[in-house]
Amino acid sequence: MRRGLEAMMISNAGILRTRFGTGLSLVASILVTLFGLLALTFVIGRVMPVDPVLAIIGDEANQETYNRVYQQLGLDQPIYVQFFRYVSDMVQGNFGVAILTGKPVIDDIIRVFPATVELATLAIIFGAGVGIPLGVYAATKRDRLADHIIRFLTLIGYSTPVFWLGLIGLILFYAKLGWSGGTGRVEIYYTGIVQPITGFLLIDSAITGEWDVFWSAARNIWLPAVILGTSSMAYISRMTRSFMLEQLSQEYVITARIKGLSARQVVWRHAFLNIRVQLVTIVALAYGSLLEGAVLIETVFSWPGFGAYLTSNLMIGDMNAVMACVLLVGILFIGLNLLSDILYRVFDPRTRS
Amino acid sequence: MTDPILSVRNLNVTYLSSRATLNAVRNVSFDIGREKVAIVGESGSGKSTVGRAVVRLLTPSAKITADRMDFEGKNLLSLSERKMQDVRGRRISMILQDPKYSLNPVVTVGEQVTEAYRVHNKVPHKEAKERALAQLASVQIRDPAHVYDLYPHEVSGGMGQRIMIAMMLIPEPSLIIADEPTSALDVTVKLQVLAILDDLVRDRGIGLMFISHDLNLVQSFCDRVLIMYAGQVVEELRGDELGDAKHDYTKGLLASLPRIGDRRGRLSVLDRKDSWSMPVEKRP
Numbered sequence: 185m186r187r188g189l190e191a192m193m194i195s196n197a198g199i200l201r202t203r204f205g206t207g208l209s210l211v212a213s214i215l216v217t218l219f220g221l222l223a224l225t226f227v228i229g230r231v232m233p234v235d236p237v238l239a240i241i242g243d244e245a246n247q248e249t250y251n252r253v254y255q256q257l258g259l260d261q262p263i264y265v266q267f268f269r270y271v272s273d274m275v276q277g278n279f280g281v282a283i284l285t286g287k288p289v290i291d292d293i294i295r296v297f298p299a300t301v302e303l304a305t306l307a308i309i310f311g312a313g314v315g316i317p318l319g320v321y322a323a324t325k326r327d328r329l330a331d332h333i334i335r336f337l338t339l340i341g342y343s344t345p346v347f348w349l350g351l352i353g354l355i356l357f358y359a360k361l362g363w364s365g366g367t368g369r370v371e372i373y374y375t376g377i378v379q380p381i382t383g384f385l386l387i388d389s390a391i392t393g394e395w396d397v398f399w400s401a402a403r404n405i406w407l408p409a410v411i412l413g414t415s416s417m418a419y420i421s422r423m424t425r426s427f428m429l430e431q432l433s434q435e436y437v438i439t440a441r442i443k444g445l446s447a448r449q450v451v452w453r454h455a456f457l458n459i460r461v462q463l464v465t466i467v468a469l470a471y472g473s474l475l476e477g478a479v480l481i482e483t484v485f486s487w488p489g490f491g492a493y494l495t496s497n498l499m500i501g502d503m504n505a506v507m508a509c510v511l512l513v514g515i516l517f518i519g520l521n522l523l524s525d526i527l528y529r530v531f532d533p534r535t536r537s
Numbered sequence: 538m539t540d541p542i543l544s545v546r547n548l549n550v551t552y553l554s555s556r557a558t559l560n561a562v563r564n565v566s567f568d569i570g571r572e573k574v575a576i577v578g579e580s581g582s583g584k585s586t587v588g589r590a591v592v593r594l595l596t597p598s599a600k601i602t603a604d605r606m607d608f609e610g611k612n613l614l615s616l617s618e619r620k621m622q623d624v625r626g627r628r629i630s631m632i633l634q635d636p637k638y639s640l641n642p643v644v645t646v647g648e649q650v651t652e653a654y655r656v657h658n659k660v661p662h663k664e665a666k667e668r669a670l671a672q673l674a675s676v677q678i679r680d681p682a683h684v685y686d687l688y689p690h691e692v693s694g695g696m697g698q699r700i701m702i703a704m705m706l707i708p709e710p711s712l713i714i715a716d717e718p719t720s721a722l723d724v725t726v727k728l729q730v731l732a733i734l735d736d737l738v739r740d741r742g743i744g745l746m747f748i749s750h751d752l753n754l755v756q757s758f759c760d761r762v763l764i765m766y767a768g769q770v771v772e773e774l775r776g777d778e779l780g781d782a783k784h785d786y787t788k789g790l791l792a793s794l795p796r797i798g799d800r801r802g803r804l805s806v807l808d809r810k811d812s813w814s815m816p817v818e819k820r821p
Contacts, residue, residue: 434638435633435634435635435638435639436638436639436640436641436642438589438594438631438633438639439633439639439640439641439701439704440641441594441625442592442594442625442626442630442631442705443625443626443630443652443653443656443704443705444622444623444624444625444626444627444653444656444657444708445622445652445656446618446622453652454641454644457641457643457644458641458642458643460643531643532642532643533642533643533688533690534642534643534688534690
């Protein structure tokens, strides 16, 4: 689905860019993609083997009740009317009620999503912040000892199951060393002190001046963030290394050396500028998959996040909640694609018209 | 020949790998004064390797040795990497073949020229920019202020090569290595670029090492010509005496050139002899 959306984005943007101005074409491309996303989720909702009527009334109810609910849900209406209703509901943020919590789905998402964003953002900062310099360094030391060590360690980091790392991390840093807090977003006795403003606990606690809560949240988040970011870090560093090696064999590198620049200056002032576009692509994709699929780490650390929410609703077949989550992931990727598209233009003059 | 700026004796470049050693350049000796010296040879003859060995910009697997590689009284082979960075650009610079690849695609051409000056001269950016604009004008770029802010993909091949030359001239080097500087250009632009290089040698007294495979061109353009084959210099001639070459390889190359007005029969093909690759005598 992610692939499909990207392809849709790219082709739409391509067609429209030739006709309209850049800004207009971006807006149009987003709208078209969003429409496609809504159509897709609508179709998925229709073909899922879960009967929405049975999900509400249960399989003990009689035929009369079934028919009444069937009508109330509008399922007797023509498809295009149903689709129109679906779109207007979605646009208004009316996703229905979640069975599991008994609250509107939108309220649930507002609660769980910031927890995941907070975790994934710290994870990607760690992943890119460590991975990129490591990859550049490995490239400059190609085939030497440092390169081999970095490649070996990142291969291990990339291949190790994240839930295993999570458990080992908890044993080591929580149980033995005490450097990290336990599971959840804060220690249990700090729960509920800070009312959500942005939903990001680190920010909310800092705004309200609840520093005890802030430190507890920081102690709790660093370990899952680092572990979640480890595979991104490994992936980003290996990709950075190969992007960098490709650039270091280019002629302009010789030009820069012949001007009298040192090898290090050439790397940062010239070669690095040329891998930024590729880095944006892989970091954005890595960030997207962290936001969407941190299920394992959220389970290990009892993190009340989006991945855990989506999984538990999938298990009980609550289509309201699942479709809202799918839609959110889709919108997220549209947003990240848009951001990458803008950054491409900033970083590469050849993509500006 | 004037006093040599660069004097090389028995230069050897060897690529070491775990499987084999490759002698890319063998006992090459030459002097370059304030003149145009061509190094010609076919692909793989080692001519570009000689150029890059002089500035020590070969891959780390290449081992460079020489009895002497003196430049302005310094032995280039004994300089530290830090000292070598002072020589590169400031004293010796190099023009590469195709500006499409030799300019950094994401940096404006003006910034690239300015950088070449600021590497060696600690001056404010504004002053360096003025120098760069003047230098661009001196290689016959009509609107330097406009060109300054362009990116490499926005300029033509000929202008790109003039920008490259401006970038290499700005710290005022005394030796320029031009590695096939006109091979990627069309004929009219080629002549403009050659005229600029010619002026440099005549007016500023710069030494020019002109690496090429174009015999017709070096015959008319260069003062002296070194012919390389299989990593060795097999013959050294004055440009205008190229027709009197004695070595079979040089004669073979000249014979295989098409000539306007000739009958369009088959061109002669090199009949390679093993003796051409035999080690030549070392020079003292």
